[in-house]
Amino acid sequence: MELLVTMIVNLLASDGALLGAGIAALTGLGAGIGMGIATGKAVEATARQPEAVGKIRTMLLLGLAFAETTAIYGLLVSILLIFVAV
């Protein structure tokens, strides 16, 4: 038991930052799902009303920018963990 605890502590002390970087990159999951839903809805809206494509595109890009932000945060955190924390 004690050996296991020391192993875990050693792991967290040495490779914890890299592990964290891997976990932080999982933000891409949520952002990907959100952006996919947004794009699918935009396609549906364009198919239903092709003349509103300009407005739909503007709104879609804004929404994608907001959704992309979370993924970028995750990426930034993992880059910082890899190159600065170690």
Next chain:
Amino acid sequence: MQNLGSQQMAVDFSHLAEKIFPNIEPGEHVIEWGWFVVNDSVFSGFIVVAVLLLVALILRLTVIRHWKTTPTPIQMFLEWLVCFFDKSADEMTEKYSGLMGPYTFGAAAYICCGVLIELFGLRPAIADLGACIALALCTFFFIHALGFAKNKARRLLHYLNPINIVTDLAVPVSMTFRLFGSILSGMVIMDMIYLLVEGVLFTVVPIVLPAILTPLFTLFHALIQSYVFASLTLTFVQEAIESPPKKIKQKKRRAKSLLAAENATAAEA
């Protein structure tokens, strides 16, 4: 016989950290002229500003001086570019479009060119936290100055709700990190690809891979991030300058005064 597998994996990533965060190793990525000490990206920012000013001056002296009714291609491009920002500013911020149109155009031009300078081998000007914070604070200033200019003291009601204050303070932070993160990640990926290309000795990969990936991570990022920055600025300003809901009495008086003003202008005309 040589072990090909080990040769493929022998890519040295140790210089990457130094390239990405140059402050780790002081002295290498800092430019010094006497008392004038700047970062790598600040230096490329100066280059970008100088180039933009020079191009603007040249266009002012050549194309705009000889403005024609049958437009040349450059004139059409300039008109499209200016109209694109002016129109979207007109739609979002009716009264202040004269201020917001040029500001968004300038910010977008700086961001776009500051990223595209990466194609010349310099560090992008936006891959520095200071540049992103400066741009985001300009937007923050515009949001609140125009909000107060439009709604006067009624704007203070907006701050009674503490959640609104938190939301307002989050705006510059999120704009800063959106810009910084996306540009930095594009730069990191391109640097990694270049290191990979140096390490891998196959003939096809070095030519094809950067040629495909450079437009993806540099050009698209430049255009999309500048567009997103401009449209987000306009959206936040529009949110700030829309008048809060009022009582019916005040609305009537407002409508009356508006009517009177319209009548006066009509009479003048």
